[in-house]
Amino acid sequence: MKTASPFLELDNEPRVNVVFDGNALSLPEGANLAAALMAAGVNVFRHTPVSGAPRGPFCMMGACFDCLVEIDGTTKQACMTVVTDGLEITRAHRDGALT
Amino acid sequence: MTRSDLVVVGAGPAGMAAAAQAAELGLSVTVLDEQACAGGQIYRDVDRVVPLRGDILGADYVHGTTLTAALRRAAISHVTGAVVWAIEDAFRISYTREGRGVQIEADRILLATGALERSMPLPGWTLPGVMTAGAGQILLKQSGVLARNAVLVGSGPLLYLIAAQMLRAGTPPKAMIETQSRGDLIGATRHIGGALRGASYLVKGLRMLASIIRAGVPRHTGVTDIAVEGTDKAEAVTFQSGRRSHRITCDTVFLHHGVVPNTQAARSLGVTHSWNTAQQCFVPQLDDWGQSDRAGVFIAGDGAGIGGAKAAEHAGTLAALQIACEAGRLSREERDRRAAAPRAGLAHELAARPFLDAAYPPYAPALLPDDSTPICRCEEVTAGDIRSYAKLGCIGPNQTKAFGRAGMGPCQGRYCGLSVTALLADATGRTPDETGYYRIRPPLKPVTLGELAGMNITAPDTAEKEKAHD
Amino acid sequence: METDYAIIGGGIVGLSVAWGLLRRGRTVTVLDGDDGSFRASRGNFGLVWVQSKGMNQPRYASWSQQSAAIWADFANEVAGNTGQPIPLEQNGGYDLHFSEETLEATVAKYEKLKAQLGGNYPYEVLGHNALRKEEPHIGPKVVGAILHHQDGHANPLKLLKALAADVRRMGGHVLVGKTVTDVSKPDGFHITCADGTIVTSGKVVLSAGLGAAQLGPKMGFKAPVRPQRGQVLITEKLPKMINRPSLIARQVDEGGIQIGATNEEVGLDDKVTQTGLSGLAAEAIAAYPALARAQLVRSWGALRVLSPDGLPIYQQSTEMPGAFLVTCHSGITLAAAHARLLPEWLEGTDAAPDLEVFSEDRFSVS
Structure with missing residues (x-):
């Protein structure tokens, strides 16, 4: 997955294991989750509830809400979330959240 | 509930400079900022990042460390990870932090909420x-x-x-x-x-x-x-x-x-905004201390009109001087004496603006896009939709919001607001000022119902629910 | 006369009436306000609702029932004319209860009303377990619900937009950005606007919501309407989790959970407050605990248009015959009645509905 990344990472932080949409990923601990997912080759973060169009991070500053992911049953902005060990991330409300 | 003489929203250059100046003059100051580290977007994570790649980012970025250093002052409470979602009159600020709703009261408030990309x-x-x-x-x-x-x-x-x-x-x-x-x-x-x-x-x-x-x-x-x-x-x-x-x-x-002022918080407080033709955006109406037409509400930095990081720093200092003066910590004479240097600095920083605004105007086709181009990313509303609502009699953005949902999504219209105003003004032949902007209400940022309910002080009164609300 | 009818107020009430008159072949000019006007038409909760209405006046209950019964047909016609769908579900709605006492007290009142309505009041009481089968997300604090089968909900904004389109399609003139300052009747009606516009008409309908309080007395009406604030919340779009609407929450067709509403006597203040939002959030979570994790994306305050007894007012002016006051709290529920039935009353035909109890005579002792 890493080799497909369109991004270069300058830093070499220790990595932790997270799960995104069922796939195990190794991301830099303490990193910005949106940046780390993109660097790991994730393009599509979610599909919109209106048309199902694919979306990824756009503003990286908490303003646009395009990088929404779901963590512990709550939608969160990936660009405002820090990578921690064992984080389980799903695509927002894909399989019916709040159950 | 805690209380501060001054609450600053945003820890970018304007907010940091204002907090430092106000604290130096004896005010208790709380800075609320969404990020984990001070700096705002321009000096994002500056303390951690300068040793790593200050050389790539350049001297202008490294300058931010002088501001973060001044922020680490005893009288300043810098609350990181604080997402402000409501500011109510004179002044009770509601924010969430680590999954909990919190409130703080303040005599005065400085909005240093910066800019958004146009x-x-x-x-x-x-x-x-x-x-x-x-x-x-x-x-x-x-x-x-x-x-x-x-x-x-x-x-x-x-x-x-x-x-x-x-x-x-x-x-x-x-x-x-x-x-x-x-x-x-x-x-x-x-x-x-x-x-x-x-x-x-x-x-x-x-x-x-x-x-x-x-x-x-x-x-x-x-x-x-x-x-x-x-x-x-x-x-x-x-x-x-x-x-x-x-x-x-x-x-x-x-x-x-280009970038445009992030006016969400100011608008939620009812601050009057007017159209700035040179910068093609709305700016809050302020006096030369950054005081708005709402008592106790000050605005500094790019949120007051685009001027850049150094200008923001000076404007933050100036606002803090006036706030201290109003609070009785500084005579007018002393305020004016201390204001001379930042005022000169601000004028210097703004001198090149008219040239830059004229030399690098916005891309015109993106101000009035083709019918098929979506302008509201959240609700996927196109420019053509807005034009069709104008034909159905909509003369303002709150009407098109009701007709087609542009501005109803989680970004609260941050990225479609100016597009909708421009499209409607173009369709109706009215000015952007006449056309107006979204009515901005809490929550300024989404907040979970659980966080909201956690701040509830009265039990739900089910007997009051008798009247149908349709 | 440039138009048969001038309609002052281009919200749901005014547009519904205009639509009905146009359909009868009348010429209509609608005078609508501006972007910042108080507009219950864009702030309402979107229920097409029968239960709890008219507990002290059975005619209000039956008027609501009449409208609910023809709502789907009305909406289909507007949607068909414009190609703009108006989402509507009329599969019943709940009054949720957190205590047996309030549930029993409400049932007692419904039984009395049911007898007055000749038995036409189809409701049933669901205990917690029965309710949970219908609504899997219901919380343990909800002891039960009254399920009324004539209740439902609609998308009020899509109704507003479709009506705006259809009124124009049928040749209605809609003047926007108008503030009516005076109405006089030298021969026909002269309606004067703040910007100098003058509209002349044979008849005039005052359907200006709270604006009727100022204009009404100039036209011979008492127009005793007052604002009552309702704060409303809506969450992010969520997968289907609420089947039927209730007075506490409903899931709108776009997916958001709409939560309402406060009842506050605060004059013309339509702000939202943290205390209002928190109280509503707490109640919604008590009803549907899973909502605790949902993100609130918007909230608003809107002003109900209330008469002293909460009932609609339908009144022809005695000072200015040909001027009619039409005002109500439930503009969505009553939209179909206003479009299909009220024009008969305005025109004075034999088919006019009996609206005697809704006249201003009831406010004569004040």
Whole structure:
């Protein structure tokens, strides 16, 4: 997955294991989750509830809400979330959240 | 509930400078900021990042460490990770932090909420891989993440800055697709007097441009008909330059055609805004201390009108002087004496603005996009939808919001508001001021119902629910 | 006369009436306000609702029932004319209860009303377990619900937009950005606007919501309407989790959970407050605990248009015959009645509905 990344990472932080949409990923601990997912080759973060169009991070500053992911049953902005060990991330409300 | 003489919203240059000045003059100050570290977007994560890549980011970025140092003062409570979602009268501020709702009271409030990238709706702009140039900068600053195969699209100094930084990091952009024309530059020369007073900016700009040209990055200027192609992600940018059609494949597109004030919090407080024609955006009406027409509400930095980081720093200091004066901590004479230096600094910083605004105007087709282009990313409302609502009698953005949901999504209209105003003004023949803007209400940022309910002090009164509400 | 009818107020009430008159072949000019006007038409909760209405006046209950019964047909006609769908569900709605006492007290009142309505009041009481079968997300604090089968909900904004389109399609003139300052009747009606516009008409309908309080007395009406604030919340779009609407929450067709509403006597203040939002959030979570994790994306305050007894007012002016006051709290529920039935009353035909109890005579002792 890493080799497909369109991004270069300058830093070499220790990595932790997270799960995104069922796939195990190794991301830099303490990193910005949106940046780390993109660097790991994730393009599509979610599909919109209106048309199902694919979306990824756009503003990286908490303003646009395009990088929404779901963590512990709550939608969160990936660009405002820090990578921690064992984080389980799903695509927002894909399989019916709040159950 | 805690209480401060002054609550500052935003820990960018304006907020940091204001907090430091107010605390120095004896006020208790709380700074609420969404990020984990002080700096705002311009000095994002500056304390941690300078040792890692200060050389790539440059001296202007490194300067931010002087502001963060001043923020670490005993009388300043800097609350990180605080998402402000409501500011109620005189003043009770509600925010969430680590999943809990919190409130703080303040006598006065300084909004230092900075800027947003001017929305640049063009075909394909919602595809993954298309980001703002500011997002590209944040990726580099905070995360050390660089796009390997990117094109920069739009106009303005930030485009050259990010290109120069990408060069220094060893990942030059694949191309610069620039929308400003030679005519814009010639027209801008009537502002050259001001620009020369702010000459250091021009020198820096020319130096960056020279490095981009020297590195052989292809530049296309006066570009039109820009579109991003792709199915699940951006794959190429197409455009016209001269009489030729171009197509450049890429993985990442950074868009930029200026920044605009983030006015959400100010508008939620009912501060009067007016249209600034030179900057093509709404700005809050303020006196020269940053005081708004709502008592106790001050605004400084790019949120008050675009001036850049150094200007924000001076404006923050000036606002803090007036706040201290009002609070009885400073005589008027002393206030004015201390204001002389920041006021001169502010004038110097703003001198080059008219030239820059004229030389790098917004990309006109993105101000009034084609019918099929989505302008509201959240609710996927197109420019054509807004035009059709105008035909159904909508004369303001709150009417089109009701008709077609533009501005109803989680971003609260941050990225479609100016587009809707512009489209309606164009359709009705009225001015942007007459057309108006969204009524901004809490929550300024989404908050979970659980967080809200956790702040509930009264039990639900079910007996009151007898009246139907339809 | 340039138009048969001038309609002052281009919200749901005014547009419904205009639509009905146009359909009868009348010429109509609608005078609508501006972007910042108080507009219950864009702030309402979107229920097409029968239960709890008219507990002290059975005619109000039956008027609501009449409208609910023809709502789907009305909406289909407007949607068919314009190609703009108006989402509507009329599969019943709940009054949720957190205590047996309030549930029993409400049932007692419904039984009395049911007898007055000749038995036409189809409701049933669901205990917690029965309710949970219908609504899997219901919380343990909800002891039960009254399920009324004539209740439902609609998308009020899509109704507003479709009506705006259809009124124009049928040749209605809609003047926007108008503030009516005076109405006089030298021969026909002269309606004067703040910007100097003058409209002349044979008849005039005052359907200006709270604006009727100022204009009404100039036209011979008492127009005793007052604002009552309702704060409303809506969450992010969520997968289907609430089947039927209730007075506490409903899931709108776009996916968001709409939560309402406060009842506050605060004059013309339509702000939202943290205390209002928190109270509503707490109640919604008590009803549907899973909502605790949902993100609130928007909230608003809107002003109900209330008469002293909460009932609509339908009154022809005695000072200015040909001027009619039409005002109500439930503009969505009553939209179909206003479009299909009220024009008969305005025109004075034999088919006019009996609206005697809704006249202003009831406010004569004050």
